[in-house]
Structures are given as C-alpha cells and as structure tokens.
Amino acid sequence: MILDIKNLVKSFGGIAAVRDISISIKENSISSIIGPNGAGKTTLFNLLTGIYKPDRGSVNFDGRSLIGLRPDQVNAAGIARTFQNIRLFQGMTVIENVMVGMHTRLRVSWVESLFRTKSFGEQERDIVKKSHHLLRFVGLDESANEVSRNLPYGDQRRVEIARALASNPKLILLDEPTAGMNPQESAEAMNLFRRIRDEFGITVVLIEHDMRVVMGISEHINVLDYGQKISEGTPAEIRSDQRVIEAYLGRRAVATTERES
C-alpha cells in the first residue's frame, strides 16, 4: 500500500466535510474516488496535500506520515495533484508552468542564480529538456511557448498534468481531470492516465464524475457520500452495489425503478 488513510476527520465550523474516512491505495494502481457532489472528495485531496489540516486521523504515504506537512513538503514527499477548477499559472508560458513544477527537485540557490555558475547552467538546460519531454508526453510540445491563458480548455488540463508530473511524483491525484471533455477527449485522457502509470510507474488516483471513465479505467473504486466511505471494490462490484446506486439516485428513485421493472 503506497497510501494509507485511516479515520480521517475534518469539519469546517459545524459541518463535517470528511467524517472518518479510511482508504488504502495500492502501489502502481489506478483507482477512483467517486461520490455525489459535496461528498467530500476534493476536501479529501486537500487534506492529503496539506492544504487543509485534518482534525483527526492519520495519512501514511510510502512509509511516512504526511500529517502536519505543508503542501510544498507533501509535494516533495512525492504526491502531485491537479485541481478541479484548473489552476495554471495563467500568465506564464506552458513550459514555464512545467518548469515550476520541478521546483522541489532542483537545487535552488540564489548564489548560483546570481553568479550563473556552470552547474546552474547545466541544471537550467536539464529542466528545459525534461519539460519539453513531459510536454511531448501529454502531446503539447508545439504549444510550449504559448502563454497558458491562451490555450483551449482541454489543453490546459493536460498542461496541469504535465506540471504535476514534473515534480517526479510517486502518486498523482487528479481532481475531475475529464470534466468538460467530450467522449473522444475523455477517451484520449483515459489513455493518458494509463500511460502515466505504465510508462512512469506512477500510482494514479482520480476524482471523477464521468462513469465511462471511472468504470473504464479504475482497478479499484472508493465511493464517498456525506463525508464517509460507503463502498469500495472493483468496477463490477461497485456497479451492482445497492448503497452506491442509492447514494447516486436517492432511495425513493431506486425504489420506484424497482417497482416499475
């Protein structure tokens, strides 16, 4: 297990956004976290990446606890993420976005930057090369020097993924990565997620609403509702799980459908 979440609790004021969630993610797997709106999926991501501090519970990643780490330290530990509402550095070029993603893997020294030492030059060359490589991986190398604000929506999502990959993570958290995509784009995106796992050996966790994507790609699915995990299992198991269907459609709707059939 690369990621072990145990009894995680977080409330905002009186509202419990995450109540007692325990999830384990297997190394080198692709898994999804699904659930209706407001189920606490994004809050869970924010807790994992240190943007929120959990009230209780433990998070163990790759043999160490993540509790109390700042987001940049979590990133350095090997977890990268994308955001539900794309958060690129809008005014920077595509390749600069990716270069920023490498920050934790660099020697960042103002002395070297000021005096332009030889090793600084080598590192800069190296970063540019790796960034181009990552952009090629997501299929955007031609847009490397475009200001990212000007990119179409789908491409911005891909830049975000390249930027996350740049930090050389062991685990990547994708928050609704196919939102707003048409079926063909979603299919391409699924292909990309598989390649992230297969070619880089990175464990992939998605939050997703598109059931075609979820069922098509996940090896394991966790279902959240009202801040709790209500089910987990393989796509086939989840598809036939009564609690999941109820959570998504509502108990009465399920009852009605059953009577009609």
Place this chain on the structure above:
Amino acid sequence: MAHVVKSESQEKSFWDGFNRPPVLIALALGYIALTVLGIVTADRRNLFYFTYNIVIFSLFTISPVVVVLLPVSRRFRAITIGVLLLVIMPVMGIYNPYYLELAIQICIFAGLALGLNIVVGYAGLLDLGFIAFFAVGAYLWGMFTSNTNTIFFQNGWIVPANAFYIFFFLGLGVTAIVGIILGLPVLRLRGDYLAIVTLGFGEVIRLIARNLDSPINFTNGSQGLSGIPRPDILPGISELTLATSQFFSIRLDNLGAVSSQIWFYLLSLAVLAMVVVISRNLEESPIGRAWTAIREDEIAAIAMGVPLVRMKLTAFAFGAAIGGGGGVLYAAKQSFIDPSSFLLLASISILAMVIIGGMGNIIGVIFGAIIVTLLDLHVLSMLSQQISALKQSNFVFLGFNFNQWPSQLEPAKFQPLVFGLILVLMMLFRPAGLLPAKRRLMELSSEEVPDEEIDAEISGAKKE
C-alpha cells in the same frame, strides 16, 4: 544557454518599410545626434530656454531606452548604449553640470525601482514602505560619516570616506537582514493587508530616524545629518575632465565639483548595471519562476512544491538589499539626509516608476524611473523657472501678461496632482505599463537527449 530570446514577430503594416535594421539604425543615430546637437546649441539667454531644455534633455535621456528597444543586433545596441552612457553623457555633463545631477538621480532611482520591482513586479507582493530600506541604507552611511554632533562623531567613531565601498556592500547585507526580520511576520498577510502593514513599517522607520536623537543621539533627529562624504574620486578623472573640456572648448567654472560629479555618475551607473544583472539573473532562474508562480496563484504554487514563505522572504530580502544599497549611494550623493527625505510620497513615487514603466520588465521599470524622475526634478521645476522668467520679462501672450501669473499656480507645487493624473490615465489606458513584461521563450538546444534516457530519470526515483 538552452533557451534563446526571440523578439516578437512584427506585424505587417505601413511601418514595415521603416522596420529594416539599417533604416532603424540610421533613425536612432540621427535621433541621438539631433538631441546632442540640440543640447550643445542651446542658447541660455533665450527667454524660452527652460522650455527648450525640458524637451531636448528629456528626449536625450530616453535615448538609451529607444536604442534598447530597437530590433537590431545585440552588439549594436550594446555599443551604442555604452557610448551614450559612458562618453556622451559625461560630455553633456561637462557642458551643463545640471544634467549630471539628473543622471545620477535617475540611476539611483532606477536602481531602487528595480529593487521594488523584484518584490512587486516579480513576486506580486505590494510593498508601500519600500523607502524604509532606502532610509536604513542612507542612515547606515550617514551615521558613521556625518560631521554632525552624533554619538559616533563625539566619540570619534568616524569612518573614512573611502570606506564607502565597504559600506555599500555592508548596506546590502544589513538591509537584507532588516527585510527578512520585517518579512517574517508580515509575509503571512496577503494583498491589501500586506500593503497596509508595509506602509506602516515605512513610517515607523522614518519616525525612528526622527526620534533617535535622544537620549543618545544616533540620527540627529529632524535636524538631519550633514557633511556626509563621497568616496575619493578616481585619480585621472579630473585630468580627463579638464582635457575633454578643453577639447570641446567648454568653459569649466569648477573643475573639482564637475569631476566629482562625473565620478559619482559613473559609480551610480555601475550600481545600476549591477542591479540590472541581479534582476535579470534572478528572473531567469528557478527562484524567479517561483516568484512569478506565487504572483499568479499562491495555492497552485505551494501545491507544486514552491515554499511560499521562503520564496517571499527571498524576494523581500533582495528588494530590501537593493533599496539599502541605493540608500548608501543617495546619502553620499546628497551629503545631507533628514527624515523628510523618506516620506510615504517617496515610496509611492518609486511604486509609480514600476507601474508606469511596466511591472516585471527591467527595461520598462528603468523607463518608468526616467520618466518619473524627469517629471519630478526636471520638467516641473524647469516649468516653474520658465514661468518666473516670463514673469520677470513681462511677457505678454494673447493679451495675458505673465507678471499676473498667480504664485499658487507654480508647476513645481503640482507634482502630486500630475502624478495622480498620470497614474489614473495609465490604469485606464495601459494598465500593464508603457512597456509591459513579456514571457521569455525557451527552446531546446540542438543536442537533444533521447526520450528513453529522461524516461529512465523521471521514473528512476520510484524504481530504485
């Protein structure tokens, strides 16, 4: 370098004919020659000398920026600017020492504006108390060298004038530390809150300078410190000045003062060059990219592994250090400082330089500094002198006799109004500044590494 800087592709238009390098070079050289000729042939007895001076010297002063912006070879630009700044400007200074005074001020303030640009332009942290660091630098040099009756003077702890060079670098270090000490608590605030707290800090430093004359007299309070020395002039400069003046047959009233000004001008220019190099090297480094990322989106930046507090502190420290170095230079130049040199208005005018020129763009910020300094010290005061000259000669224009010009309407008093107007107009029509920042383009060097190698490197960490 793996990346090269490419100029933006030009749009096709009527101006295309003028856009070929030879034509542009000819135009630029013609422009410089005309302004120089204009300065040399100025007739000081002419009634409209002041107005003429405003136009001609302003045009001359922006010529380095004009040259930098030309889309011609780097070498041509470098040589032209070198000649302009190192040869023509000093000669103009011998011709009229007032120009040197302006040029020194522009260099110092351009340096300051570049320092503030690191904080505001790169990292996006609005600092309204930047002048505080300037004050710390100025007092650092002033306290230890002034012949005013401070504790240092009484006990004979006076450093020689040539310690200036040591103190300049000491000033960089001390103000950087002050910047960090101030930044630690303050940088947890965002946006408007940060602006207000830094504004307060600026005033606090000024008030400390004002009140630190008792019980022990460090700063001589509101009386200020006088007799602050400049470093000794480089041997040979005054001979060179004399020879130049004889060559161009310019009458020199005071050789000592002029050559001292020339030496100080060269010093200020060197400091400005240093600041430009610092700014550029930081901008094009992981630190600079981290700053921009913070400016664009703090949450995304920290989630991508940028340590917010440390990077913000770095920006603050560099901005402060440059401000402090400028302060040391300024104290030596003025030879007198008092707390009123470090008012909030000064912070705002430095900020105005950054905004008018173009936040985040080195050339833009220098351009902004030139414009604001010229406006402040040259245009408005010359206008005042022009009007008083017209008054004295009872000049009549369209039936209006200038001796009736009310003293309330003296242009020099309108500095804040003019600034305000310019800023409002800028916000309306060019919110990104006169020369907005552009993103640098990066390209792969010819020798590419095969993908598999990088693949191995990227996934290496995991498969160890």
